[in-house]
Amino acid sequence: MLTAGVAGTLLASLTACGSGSASGSGVHIVTSVYPLEWLASQVGGDAVTVTNLTEAGADPHEVELSPRQIGTVADADLVLHIRGLQPAVDDAVDQHAADRFLDPADVVDLLPVSSADHEHDGHAEEQHSGADSHSHGGKDPHLWLDPERLAEVSAALADRLSDIDPDHAAAYQENHEAVAGELSDLSAAYTESLDTCARREIVVTHAAFGYLAEMHDLEQISVTGIDSHHEDPSPARIAAVVREIDEHGVTTVFTSPLADPAIAETIASETGAEIALLDPLESLTDDSPGTDYLSVMRANLDALVSALGCS
Template identity: 50%
Template sequence: MTARSVPRLLAAVTALLALGGVAACSDEGASADPDRVDVVAAFYPLQFLAERIGGDAVRVTNLAKPGAEPHDLELHPRQVGQVVDAELIVYLSGFQPAVDEAVEQNGGDRAFDVAGVQPLLDAAAGGHEHEGEAGHDEETGGKDPHLWLDPTRLATVGDRLAERLGRADPDRAADFTARAQAFRADLAKLDTEYAEGLKTCQRREIVVSHTAFGYLAARYQLEQVGITGLTPDSEPSPQRLAEVAKEAREHRATTIFFETLVSPKVAETVAREVGARTAVLDPLEGPPADGDYLSAMRANLRTLRTALDCS
């Protein structure tokens, strides 16, 4: 055990004792790798980012489990211990209240908030703002947290993360910078594919189950029509369903999009009402079933091109 890990281990034991989690923390310190930076990521896109930038110099733990809705994450005592013991905590303030609380209590100068890298878009950006869509907005200060759906923004976050990792492990700072540059090149290619692929489409409106796609819509001149607001599992009112159906007809939408981590029932209801089909548009809040962030984004592009009749 290194000297720098002793205070964090003691803090972790204290925090977990307070939560009644003595058994969960019995081997917390033993799992640390002195040759790698111990990183805790709040949910999948941040895990992917940390792994790409950190490479084999980091050990990344994702607090959000596969298949679970990350908005609703509740931390178990062991996860609180992971936050306390981490050398770097990568999170997005306003997205997961439980993580925000754990960081506020235990994060200190080890927290890296990606929401602070660039100003976040307003919740209504990239689409219409409708009455009743504000459910999650109070938690985010009226801001849309889904910045990773704009590859250019994610590239900038990667650059800042490389700098932060370099402070945690100065001997490998140049490696982190090189990986960030390589990742930026991958994202620039993805950005070009989206710009070219969505340049000439018959329609530019996307009807989505919740308004997670503001950054994507703003970047590629699309317009999202959300059945619900930023909270994916909120129940839309009958009035809202009627409004969405009306807009879908006006825009001659052929596809109503739903997500992998949320029930498709509401999207199916709207689709039946307007005679459209349904398809998955992944907001990448959780890990894709196959592949990674880049392959899932390309799958989204193919889905959009089909739905919008792009030539």
């Protein structure tokens, strides 16, 4: 990642050439993770151009910004970003867009990491909690896995866009109402489908599903922590998860498109559990079980219903 000094030296020439991946006219919104890109596009409609800083297939927790991307942040009319998720983006916003920044964490309450990462092994708790608390300020950034929270962010985004671009205020509010309706329907589908299930435990390779667990009275049992898809779990942690699977009669280990499949395969071989996909929607990839936020979330619901034995 570039130092602040190098980034500043290159910024003028980069911004003179434009923002790189952004094109078109209207309000320019820069987002840092796919679900926020989706939301900005839905609320902004034809009146905005959206640039996402995390490339498809990349782990957003590990993003580093190029000089051109820093220039894109500096040129933005609005940056939509969850502080603490990506330190490189935090730095770019602080230096170049602090007065044009909307943080969803200022709109909705974030869950503490401890409630999103249900560890039951002492070594694992010590291993994960320190790193997670440092990088995320002790908060879980994956708020988009709760459609109701995302609807609140949609309302705040529509208000901010209306302030920036009053000529399209009515369209922004109308778009928000449409998005909020879709998110409400999605939330209702989750509640109805997950109300009565034979099991309440979800075993995941990445502790991204705390909001889903909180909303629907599920227990997240994670193999690795919340910081990255590329953590190596300790043998003690794997053994602890295997014990949880045996104790609760768990039939499925969930992996994600960005995770190393070997982790789920190891646990499945120890327990006889099946492997299925549960996408935390941190990046949209060719392996995602849908083509946009809504379709992936509905595919996730189908996977949960099957794994948990819901009627």
